[in-house]
Amino acid sequence: MLIIFAAIQNKEDRSRLEALYQEHVSLMYKVAKRILNDEHLAQDAVQEAFINILNHVDKIFNIDCNKIRVLFVIIVRNTAIDIYRQRKKQSGILTETPEEDLSDPGPSVEEILIRNEILTGVAEKMKKLYPPYADILSLKYSYQYTNEEISRLLNLTPENTRTRLHRARKSLNKLLAQEEGGTNRG
The missing domain is CATH 1.10.10.10 (Winged helix-like DNA-binding domain superfamily/Winged helix DNA-binding domain)
Known part of the structure; x- marks a missing residue:
């Protein structure tokens, strides 16, 4: 993530984004892990979601703190669902068994x-x-x-x-x- 932050020219924006990342990364990871049930994929989802967030940075600075949390959760949730669908398409034919579906503890x-x-x-x-x-x-x-x-x-x-x-x-x-x-x- 540091490389992505380094690309931001304005130091004030960069430090604010770094603070937002530090503040919300654990919540975003928790949401992604709940959907994907995989630590590495959850980390990928968080990073991909934050890159998506960076593309809309001008809009994010105008949102109050509680709504930023909700926005970040929505973005990472959708990113994780997309990753899940992609993985399911790639490996669905080869590895899908009823036992795997029954062992999933969450929704x-x-x-x-x-x-x-x-x-x-x-x-x-x-x-x-x-x-x-x-x-x-x-x-x-x-x-x-x-x-x-x-x-x-x-x-x-x-x-x-x-x-x-x-x-x-x-x-x-x-x-x-x-x-x-x-x-x-x-």
Whole structure:
């Protein structure tokens, strides 16, 4: 990564990007490892994702800290899924066995993609929510973070996290009920 940072002419931008990398690399690695189940591929995914991030560096500096985390998670998740698909295409015919699929302890990429597809419809409604509510719902349900992890990511107390999640779900239920023309389910 140092070679990539060296290519950035502006010293202030370079140091800021290095700080962002140091701050988010472990989270990005965790997300990639969860999808790929391979340390080396996860490292590759993180580096490829960060190169992608560097291509849009002018936009990143205008985003606040919590949204940068979410953005980095989205980018590395998509990169890891792409790597997974490429590996599956390359080796699927030769090495795919039912035993390998059964031994996978986490959700499959297909399950993640289906869950994300369903959440896309809900995401449209979430855009209408108060931004902190939308953020906390995304972290909880899209990225499967625990309440404790969300508390650390957003610098909230556990009680505040639970309260915000409750209020966010209630607001989302109200929006969904309005769309269906029904009453509030919350």
